[in-house]
Amino acid sequence: MSNELLKQEIERAMDNAPLQKALKNFTTAYPGNRARVYKGYDFEALREKVHEVKSYARDHLDEVMAEFIKNAEANGAHVFVAHSPEEAMDYALKLAKDNNVKLCVKSKSMASEEMHFNQNYEKAGITAQETDLGEFINSIAGDTPSHMVMPAIHYSKEDVADLFESYTKQPEEPVITKEVKTSRRVMRPKFLSAEMGVSGANVAVAETGTVITMTNEGNGRMVATLPKTHLYIFGIEKFVAKMSDIRYIFKVLPRNGTAQNITAYLSFYTGATKVVTDPENDTKEDKNFHMIILDTPERRKIMASEDYKDIFCCIRCAACLNVCPAFRLVGGHVYGGSIYTGGIGTLLTSFLNSRERGKDIQNICLQCGTCNTVCGGKLDIAGMILKLRTKFAQEDGLNPVHKFCLDTVADRHLFHSMLRIASVAQGMITKGQPMIRHLPMFLSGLTAGRSLPSVAPQPFRDILPTIKQDVPNPKGKIAIFTGCLLDFVYVDIATDVVKALNMAGYIVEMPLGQACCGAPATYMGDVENAKKAAEMNLNAMEAEKYDYIVSACPTCTHALRDYVDFFKDDPEMLKKAEALRSKTFDFCKLVSMLGGLPDTGDGVPMKVTYHDSCHLNRYLGVTKEQRELLKATKGVELIEMHDCDKCCGFGGSYSVKFPEMSAPILEEKINNIVASGADVVAVDCPGCLLQIRGGLDARGLNNIQVKHTAQIVVEKREKK
Amino acid sequence: MEKTELYETFQKGLTSVNGESYIAKKADVAATLTKIFQDKDTHEVALVETPLLKEIGAVDALKAAGIKVDTDHFRKNAPDDKGGVTEADYGIANLGSIVQMKDDIDCRIVETVSDVYVGIVKLSKIVDTFDDMIDIMAETKPFPKFAGIITGPSRTADIECVGTVGVHGPRQYSVIVVEDA
Numbered sequence: 001m002s003n004e005l006l007k008q009e010i011e012r013a014m015d016n017a018p019l020q021k022a023l024k025n026f027t028t029a030y031p032g033n034r035a036r037v038y039k040g041y042d043f044e045a046l047r048e049k050v051h052e053v054k055s056y057a058r059d060h061l062d063e064v065m066a067e068f069i070k071n072a073e074a075n076g077a078h079v080f081v082a083h084s085p086e087e088a089m090d091y092a093l094k095l096a097k098d099n100n101v102k103l104c105v106k107s108k109s110m111a112s113e114e115m116h117f118n119q120n121y122e123k124a125g126i127t128a129q130e131t132d133l134g135e136f137i138n139s140i141a142g143d144t145p146s147h148m149v150m151p152a153i154h155y156s157k158e159d160v161a162d163l164f165e166s167y168t169k170q171p172e173e174p175v176i177t178k179e180v181k182t183s184r185r186v187m188r189p190k191f192l193s194a195e196m197g198v199s200g201a202n203v204a205v206a207e208t209g210t211v212i213t214m215t216n217e218g219n220g221r222m223v224a225t226l227p228k229t230h231l232y233i234f235g236i237e238k239f240v241a242k243m244s245d246i247r248y249i250f251k252v253l254p255r256n257g258t259a260q261n262i263t264a265y266l267s268f269y270t271g272a273t274k275v276v277t278d279p280e281n282d283t284k285e286d287k288n289f290h291m292i293i294l295d296t297p298e299r300r301k302i303m304a305s306e307d308y309k310d311i312f313c314c315i316r317c318a319a320c321l322n323v324c325p326a327f328r329l330v331g332g333h334v335y336g337g338s339i340y341t342g343g344i345g346t347l348l349t350s351f352l353n354s355r356e357r358g359k360d361i362q363n364i365c366l367q368c369g370t371c372n373t374v375c376g377g378k379l380d381i382a383g384m385i386l387k388l389r390t391k392f393a394q395e396d397g398l399n400p401v402h403k404f405c406l407d408t409v410a411d412r413h414l415f416h417s418m419l420r421i422a423s424v425a426q427g428m429i430t431k432g433q434p435m436i437r438h439l440p441m442f443l444s445g446l447t448a449g450r451s452l453p454s455v456a457p458q459p460f461r462d463i464l465p466t467i468k469q470d471v472p473n474p475k476g477k478i479a480i481f482t483g484c485l486l487d488f489v490y491v492d493i494a495t496d497v498v499k500a501l502n503m504a505g506y507i508v509e510m511p512l513g514q515a516c517c518g519a520p521a522t523y524m525g526d527v528e529n530a531k532k533a534a535e536m537n538l539n540a541m542e543a544e545k546y547d548y549i550v551s552a553c554p555t556c557t558h559a560l561r562d563y564v565d566f567f568k569d570d571p572e573m574l575k576k577a578e579a580l581r582s583k584t585f586d587f588c589k590l591v592s593m594l595g596g597l598p599d600t601g602d603g604v605p606m607k608v609t610y611h612d613s614c615h616l617n618r619y620l621g622v623t624k625e626q627r628e629l630l631k632a633t634k635g636v637e638l639i640e641m642h643d644c645d646k647c648c649g650f651g652g653s654y655s656v657k658f659p660e661m662s663a664p665i666l667e668e669k670i671n672n673i674v675a676s677g678a679d680v681v682a683v684d685c686p687g688c689l690l691q692i693r694g695g696l697d698a699r700g701l702n703n704i705q706v707k708h709t710a711q712i713v714v715e716k717r718e719k720k
Numbered sequence: 721m722e723k724t725e726l727y728e729t730f731q732k733g734l735t736s737v738n739g740e741s742y743i744a745k746k747a748d749v750a751a752t753l754t755k756i757f758q759d760k761d762t763h764e765v766a767l768v769e770t771p772l773l774k775e776i777g778a779v780d781a782l783k784a785a786g787i788k789v790d791t792d793h794f795r796k797n798a799p800d801d802k803g804g805v806t807e808a809d810y811g812i813a814n815l816g817s818i819v820q821m822k823d824d825i826d827c828r829i830v831e832t833v834s835d836v837y838v839g840i841v842k843l844s845k846i847v848d849t850f851d852d853m854i855d856i857m858a859e860t861k862p863f864p865k866f867a868g869i870i871t872g873p874s875r876t877a878d879i880e881c882v883g884t885v886g887v888h889g890p891r892q893y894s895v896i897v898v899e900d901a
Contacts, residue, residue, distance in 0.1 A: 018880070026881040075865060133887060134878035152878055160879055180876060180884045187888060192799060208863040218874035218889025221832045225825070226795075244858040247851055262815050262850070264737070264874050264889065268857075268867035274825040276795035284825055 006334070006360045010660060013330040018156035019146065026153065027328045033259035034319075034374070046252050051378040053245035054313040057206070058303055064206040064239050065293070071209025075271020078290045085115040088292045092117065092231060095290055096126050099229045101195040103127045105187075107213070107220040108135060109200025110148070110316065110340065111233045111294050114352060117198070128198075129190050131219035133183050140167045146332035148318040148341055149257045154331055187219070197223030199269075201234035202315070203249055204293075207242045210270040211291065214253060216263045224267065228275050229288040236295045237312045249315050252376040256317035298352050307387050311347055313377035320344050320371035320381050325647050325665050326364045335361050343371040343381040350388055359392045364661065366654050367523055368647035369618035386523065393525030402524055402653075409484070410529040412515035412536065419455055419488045453489050453690055460487045460494040464510050467498055475505040475594075476547035481537070481584070483556040484516050485686035493686065496714040497552045497587055503717065504594040506547070513540030517556040523652050527566075534563040538576040549584040552710055553686050554616035555652070557586040561620075586616060587710055588684055592625035601634030602719035608636050608712065609678035611669070611692060612645040613685035626684055626709050633716050641676035643668075650691035666695045673704060681706045721848050726813050727897055730846055733816025737872030738885045740894040741816065743843070746772075749898055750781035753838060756894050757787055757803050760836045764788045765803035768826045772807055772898065773840065794829045804834025804890070808870075811846035811897070812853050815871055818895055819853060823865035831870060837890035839870070842900040 013019060057064045069079045082088035092115070096104065104121060106112065106128055118139070121128035130139045134152035138145060140163045145151030155163070161174040164182050172182060199220060201211040211232050213220050224230055240246060254260040275287035302308050321327045321342030332341030335357075340348040346365060350358025362385050371381040398406070409415050460482055478501055486494040498508045518533030537560065541549060551557040561581045567573035591597060608630055616622045623645075630636050649655060649665030669692060673681050681696075683689045683706060693706040707715075721729060731741040744752045757765060765782055767773065769791050782789050790797040798804060806827040808818035818839045820827055831837060847853050857867065874889030885891065 022881050131888070132878070133876050137878070150878055150881060153881065155879070157879055176879045176882050176884055179879060180887055184886070184888055188799070191888070210863060216875045217878075217887035218832060219887070221828070221868070222888055225828045225832050242858065243863065244854060247854040251850065258877065261733070261736075262817065262869070262871050264870065264872055266869040266871075268863075270863050270865045270867075273823045273828075273865045276825060276829070279793065279796035282793045282795070 003360065006363075007660070009334045010330050010364070010658075013334050014660070014664070016154060016331075018159060019154035019331050021156075022153045023328055023331055026150070027322060030259060030322045034255060037255045037259050037261050041251065041255075043252075046248055047376055047378045049248040050252055050315060050376055051310075051313045053240050053248060054315070054377055055310070057239040057241055058237075058309065058312040060241070061236060061239065061303065064241055065236060065295075067206040068204055068209055068239060071207070072271055072291060073209070075209055076286050076289060077209065077271045079293065080290065081293045081295050084296055085294070088233065088294055089115045089117065089120050091292055092233070093120065093124055095229065095231060096121065096124070096196060099195060099288060101126055101229065103129060103190060103194045104196040104198055105129050105131050105190055105194040105223045105227065106198040107200065107215060107223045108132050109198060109233045111200060111235050112198060114294065115233070117233075129194070131187050131191070131223060133180065133217060136183060136187070137163060140164070144333065146341070147321060148316060148332070148345070154333070191219075191222040191226050194223070194227045196229040196231065197227040198231045198233065199224055201232055201238050202253065203240055203246050204234060204238045205240055205243050205246060208270055210243070210268050212246060212266065212268050214250065214263045215265045215267075216258075218265060221265055221267060224269060225275075228277055230290070232269070232291040234291075234293060236293060236299055237314070253315050253317050256319035256374065256376045296352075302351050308347065308351070308384055310377070310379045311344070311351070311384070313379055314344050315376050316344075317376040318342065319374040319376055323370045323374050325368060325370070325649070326366055326661060329661055329664055330364070334364070343385065344379070346385055347381070347388065358388065359396070362388050362392065364658060366614075366647055366649070366651040368614040368651065370614075370647070373618060386525075389523075389525035390527050391525075394527065398524065398526055403526070406521045406524060406526045406529045409516045409520060410532045415484075415516065416459070419484075420459065452694055455488055456491045458491065460491040461510055461512055463491055463495060464498065464508075467495060469498065469502050469507050471502050471505060471507055473505075474507045476507075477545070478506045478508050478548045478550050478590075479541055479543075479546040480508050480510050481514055481517070481541060481549055481551040481556060481560060482510065483551060483553040483686070485690065486552055490686050490689065490708070493552055493708040493710055496708070496710040497550060499714045499718070500587070500591055500597060500710055501550065503597050503714075504591055506594070508550070509546075511540045511542060515540070517559040519555045519559040520652055522559065531566045534566045534577070535573070538563060538573060538580060541580060543576065543579040543583050546583065548590055549580060550587055550590050551584065552587040552684070552708060554586050554613050554620055554622075554684060555687060557584060558615045558619045560584045586620055586622060586684065588626035588629055589620070589622045591629060596629065596632060597713055597717065599632055599634070601636065601716040603634045604716075604719070605637060606635050606680055606712075606716070607639055607678045608680045608682050609639050609641045609673060609676040610644060610682045611641070611648065611673075611688055613683060613688045614647050616684050617645050626682070629709060629713050630682060633713050635716055636712065639676055639678055641672045641678070643672055648688045648691045650687045652687060655691060666691055670695045670699060670701070674701065679704065680712065682709050682712055683707070684709050721813060723843060726846055726848070727843065729813040730811060730816050730897060733814055734872060734895060735816070737816060738875070738893070739816060739872040742894065742896045743899060744896055745899050746776055749776045749840065749896055750778050752896050753778055753805065754781050754785045754787070756838055757782065757836065758785060760803075760892055762787070762803040762836045764790070764801040765805060766790045766794055766798035766801040766830045766834065767805040768794070768807070768824070768830055770807040772842070773805070778805065794826045798829050799833045801834070803836045803838070804830040805838045805840065806830050807840040809845065810853060810856070811841040811895070812850055812869070813846050814849045816895075817869050817871040820866065820868045821857075821860065821864050828866065828868070831868075832889055834890050836892040837894070839895040840898060841895060842898050844900050846897065
């Protein structure tokens with residue numbers, strides 16, 4: 001699929017009103033509902049245990065699986081281990097044929113979708129009836145799931161009424177309770193007459209040979225209770241060793257998935273349970289119970305990979321979808337739709353279903369890291385998506401235009417010369433204004449819903465020597481790492497960083513050999529240029545000469561601290577990288593570590609609302625220090641906006657590659673800012689500043705200023 | 721948990737998921753059961769007998785109130801009976817759940833196909849938390865071929881994410897907790 005097709009799908013999803021309404025309603029209510037059901041529970045401790053029991057099963061898979069099979073078979077189950085979806089399908093078809101199955105009722109099984117189960121049954125003349133309401137709706141529409149837990153979230157009740165009318169040939173009112181009744185009425189005779197039931201497992205317990213399924217509608221119980229033949233289909237990722245292990249999974253799964261303490265049904269099947277084979281005589285026999293375990297090479301490959309093996313700890317709770325700003329905009333179909341969606345879907349699709357699709361959809365990840373904060377299996381989803389991006393870039397090469405840009409940025413002399421030229425040449429489009437409101441032709445997408453800043457007339461490296469650093473008895477020396485935006489665009493922020501650190505008693509120097517931090521390359525999967533940047537900066541920053549390194553861009557801070565990852569096999573560079581890591585802090589964190597600033601300020605009232613950058617909040621874990629600094633500034637009144645820690649949609653090159661997605665994310669941020677009633681938005685990330693200031697400017701909201709925390713705390717102290 | 725708190729916790733859990741919760745002394749269980757079905761306009765009931773239900777005379781009480789009761793051939797009868805009654809092996813207070821820990825197909829059919837379902841559980845068999853129940857399960861050897869935890873009526877949010885009670889399983893769901901000790 002080309003990028004153009006992906007963009008068309010994004011556009012289609014964003015034009016789908018019912019989908020947009022449902023996604024918005026659900027994702028807006030989800031965080032609060034989720035928090036409510038976790039009251040009294042230690043989520044971090046729980047997911048740590050989920051990770052532990054799932055990784056144990058993964059690391060001992062062969063013995064765990066052998067024990068499961070032995071116990072299940074001892075209880076009368078027939079177990080088939082399939083090494084491909086095709087093998088699995090052949091077994092399922094033979095099972096139906098051998099038992100003369102005409103109608104098969106299915107409760108949710110994602111693994112069966114990998115086998116194209118329904119299509120293959122239909123081809124063989126067997127009806128495979130999806131009984132879960134959402135899946136039923138999709139099956140009438142000939143559609144695929146748009147959410148892992150709520151598969152028909154993209155249809156309105158009016159759509160459902162039309163679909164039901166087409167199915168039952170009877171009038172259907174667009175009233176949800178009536179539609180639910182219709183599904184009961186239609187499905188009940190099918191449950192009672194089906195010769196075979198198909199289920200999916202949430203967990204398989206080795207110790208007992210038990211498969212466990214969590215459902216709400218009761219269809220899971222129906223398909224497992226009434227038909228004489230029962231087939232479970234699941235992948236090797238569902239195992240745990242002990243019955244006691246399941247507690248963690250079933251505490252997290254319903255709370256994370258649908259914000260429930262527990263679902264209506266949690267059912268455990270251990271081998272062949274009893275079934276009534278002759279209703280008239282009330283004859284009871286052991287049912288014909290089969291299990292297909294999907295043990296495909298693709299799954300084994302994930303397991304064997306150091307980078308991706310934690311995918312096995314996923315419990316399919318869908319929390320990563322529910323909080324993802326990109327998923328919230330487009331829903332599941334854009335992710336390839338048929339099986340797995342959202343953050344985890346990006347990974348699973350790439351490995352299990354379609355590498356090409358995975359390669360496209362990994363691009364719509366903003367790398368905001370919100371998924372990682374809620375993941376029930378404690379996966380580093382965002383990190384794995386980034387590794388995937390890198391893998392695709394290495395295997396297939398980068399888009400030549402992107403590659404050219406990244407090569408340019410990696411060449412410090414060339415890039416810096418270009419920026420100096422740009423500061424002169426941009427006059428044509430800024431028309432003397434500080435913001436660029438419209439870019440010509442193919443660049444116009446960059447200014448959709450956002451203005452861009454112009455390049456400063458003089459870079460910060462030329463300004464620093466002119467700043468008089470009046471620090472009597474300095475406590476030490478700090479090196480500033482400006483990053484590109486502070487050096488060439490937001491020189492005033494860099495100036496205020498210097499002033500604040502002077503107030504804290506330190507002299508600031510700027511090592512001139514520094515270049516781009518490498519994050520743009522990292523986030524586009526270009527390891528080569530990222531490493532080049534790391535080398536350049538490690539040599540330039542000379543960490544050993546300074547007490548600290550300060551950066552006023554959390555993305556740069558994060559990048560600098562992670563240089564160690566590039567030099568695991570190079571002891572000399574690793575030493576440098578470790579020194580840099582130990583001394584590098586983001587502005588607010590460092591000022592706070594140095595004891596904060598004098599408790600002064602001009603006292604003039606200023607309502608400030610704070611926007612948490614993804615990198616500072618989720619990657620560097622700094623949330624309190626900046627607020628304390630602001631509150632200690634006389635005149636500042638800090639008011640929190642709704643969703644202060646939600647991504648602004650910048651995402652570095654993301655806003656360039658996907659302006660159509662970045663823009664609505666920004667729109668929401670702007671609405672929350674306006675609703676807060678603040679005069680000033682404080683940020684710590686120049687990227688967020690660029691994005692939010694641009695969004696306010698494009699909407700004519702110039703009464704609301706956007707400032708870096710350094711600017712606020714310095715300006716108000718200087719005016720005192 | 722002390723008994724009053726245990727029941728109150730159970731009730732809170734069950735009512736939060738649209739279930740109804742009752743507590744009755746043994747002598748009053750049959751009357752409570754009958755009243756639930758009368759209130760819900762239920763005239764045919766599938767009931768899986770247990771020593772407790774026999775002891776309290778559940779079937780006779782229902783019949784005396786003019787309710788038809790089936791106590792066998794559940795696969796044939798239960799789908800047409802609006803009401804259903806089974807006794808659970810355990811309860812979980814903090815969730816308002818009831819638990820089956822045996823491969824009894826009659827119970828499973830009645831619990832699954834009834835429209836108006838009433839579960840019976842002894843107060844002495846209600847454990848405090850989900851963890852306590854999993855501890856019991858982990859210690860039960862051999863593990864029964866079937867175990868099931870049920871918490872409230874069947875439900876869905878599959879259309880427009882609007883929570884709706886009663887899909888394929890029971891639409892009206894009550895539990896009578898029996899004060900047995």
